[in-house]
Amino acid sequence: MKSLPMKPSALCLALSLALLPLGVQAAGPSGKIDCIAPANPGGGWDFTCRSVGQVLSEIGAIDGSVQTTNMPGASGGVAFSHVVTKRAGQNDVIVSASTSTTTRLAQHQFPGLNADMVNWAGTVGADYGVIAVSKDSPYQNLESLLDAMEKNPASVSFAGGSASGGWDHLKVLMMARADHIQPLNKVKYLPFDGGGEALTQVVGGHIDAFSGDASEILGFVESGDLRVLAVLADGRLPGALSEFPTAKEQGVDVEGINWRGFYLPPKLSDEDVAWWEETLHKVYESPEWKEVMSKNGLIPFDRSGKAFNAYVHQQIADIETISREVGLIQ
Structure with missing residues (x-):
């Protein structure tokens, strides 16, 4: 039986497929x-x-x-x-x-x-960094918290979602250094596996203050369980956190992006x-x-x-x- 001639369009498609290198796939993932x-x-x-x-x-x-x-x-x-x-x-x-x-x-x-x-x-x-305390904290502002640390650097405990020496810890040390608190190695920081765990400890009153980022705290701020003492930014943040002062406007020259x-x-x-x-x-x-x-x-x-x-x-x-x-x- 004589085979029928291939249409030009089908021939072009067959040739183009034949010329494609084996195993070539489109870039990017497919599926989950x-x-x-x-x-x-x-x-x-x-x-x-x-x-x-x-x-x-x-x-x-x-x-x-x-x-x-x-x-x-x-x-x-x-x-x-x-x-x-x-x-x-x-x-x-x-x-x-x-x-x-x-x-x-x-x-x-x-x-x-x-x-x-x-x-x-x-x-x-x-995110910009924040320093925050629970609603029942005796520290009403950043000045009162730093005053306590000036008298005794270990008197205020901080919780954060990074390990000791990590970014949340480093923000506390940078703030303490800017306020001339010494010795820095006496500043008390307690690490947790994530900001969520650290926030729970602070809101529960087990640890004095939270060192973290703005995106981590909004739910607790909106519920009234958390009081923001300072935002570690050059100027006030837009939106929900605009009412909270920066560390810089309170005389502490520190920024944590x-x-x-x-x-x-x-x-x-x-x-x-x-x-x-x-x-x-x-x-x-x-x-x-x-x-x-x-x-x-x-x-x-x-x-x-x-x-x-x-x-x-x-x-x-x-x-x-x-x-x-x-x-x-x-």
Whole structure:
């Protein structure tokens, strides 16, 4: 039986398919995405994963869903090691990161690991640090809290969601240094696996003060359970936190900015890395994300790709210098 001649359109399609290299796939993940939050639920990393995951779905940037996996331990070290050693080459994994991540890298707290072992994808905004106390606290303002610390640096206990020496601890030390409190190694800081746990301790009256970020506290402020003594920003924040004074306007020259963003596993293709950089930037630019930022006290902070990688490495160098100054590392 004589075969029928192939139509020109079908012939072109067959030739184009034959010319495609074997194994070529479109960049970016397909199906469910795993967003790793390196702490327990309730803190900033958890918030970033869940909020960005929701917006990724809302704006149709992904064809699956985003699952948040909480992986606490070593202030991000457990998650960082897991991604480097177990998730290399997987384009369906993103990890929530922040200044707390670069702080631990700057202090060499992730043994055998460094910033060059992952891909730094981009930021979705930034938090400013806050110092807050429970509604029943005897400290009505920042001055009264610092007065107590001037008399006895160990008289006020602080809780935070990072390890000793981490970013939440460092903010307290930077504030104490700006107020000329000595010795800094007597300042009392108690670490927890995430801001949620730390806040529970402060609201419950077990620890005097909270050192964390603006996005972590809004629910407790709205309920009246928490009183913000100072925002560690250059000027007052917009929205729900606008009524709270900065440390600077109270005479304490300290600022604590905490970017929020993501890194990716190692050994990804350039196309996959570029896809995530572009997709996270779409989230950042979307009206849906701008609404999340406004509701949660986040401020604009836009870095991606090479610019973000350079920023991360510079911040690590700067935090290493500060950590040496306050005696956290030798």
